[in-house]
Amino acid sequence: MSELTHFDQQGNAHMVDVGDKQVTHRVAVACGDIAMRSETLAMIVQGNHRKGDVLGIARLAGIMASKRTSDLIPLCHPIGLTHVEVDFTIDEEASLVSCRARTETRSQTGVEMEALTAVQVALLTIYDMCKAVDRGMRMDAVRLLEKSGGKSADWRAEDHPD
Numbered sequence: 001m002s003e004l005t006h007f008d009q010q011g012n013a014h015m016v017d018v019g020d021k022q023v024t025h026r027v028a029v030a031c032g033d034i035a036m037r038s039e040t041l042a043m044i045v046q047g048n049h050r051k052g053d054v055l056g057i058a059r060l061a062g063i064m065a066s067k068r069t070s071d072l073i074p075l076c077h078p079i080g081l082t083h084v085e086v087d088f089t090i091d092e093e094a095s096l097v098s099c100r101a102r103t104e105t106r107s108q109t110g111v112e113m114e115a116l117t118a119v120q121v122a123l124l125t126i127y128d129m130c131k132a133v134d135r136g137m138r139m140d141a142v143r144l145l146e147k148s149g150g151k152s153a154d155w156r157a158e159d160h161p162d
Contacts, residue, residue: 021108026149028103030115032142034123035096040134044097044126045090054129055088055097062086062122066103066114079107079114086118099123100145112147 044054063084070078083104088097101118103111123139130137148154 021151023106023108024149026105026107026110026147028110028112028115028147029100029145030112030119030143031098031100031145032119032123032139033096033098034126034137034139035094036130036137037134038092038095040130040137041090041092041095041097043133044130045092054126057129058099058122058125059086059088061125062099062101062118065121066101066118069114069117072117073113076113077107077109079105079109079111081105081111081114084114084118086122088122097123097126110147110150112144116142116144 047053063086065072066084066086067081070076081103083102085102087100089100090097099119099122101115101122103114103118105111105114119142120139123142127137127139144155144157145160146154146156
């Protein structure tokens, strides 16, 4: 198992030096769900929520958040994203919305945090827009599905859904 990279020899937190790393194409995919009452999901699907297009606004929020990740996570490097994609899948039977975010860059460091941030903020936006009708919504299963690029080997969750 590797060591924690955000601590120096004395145990002090520091930003990892990526100056000697090679610039490569890096990709990360993350996902998460928000469960809700079936009536709440129906409002989202039908598009008749009084605040407007819930998933459209959540998509924009996720994209915007991915670009601000280094402002939110103290030791995260600011990077130039070359592509961000945020998509949603509706599961009416389970009464949930699944979010999936894919982030890409050509950089010296990965984009896992940006993908995870996009998912979290997109789900939070759904919660914010629907909390007036359903305060019991639950966000679950936020995780990294895959990452590629860079010096470390490509990684994929063993139970990756695709």
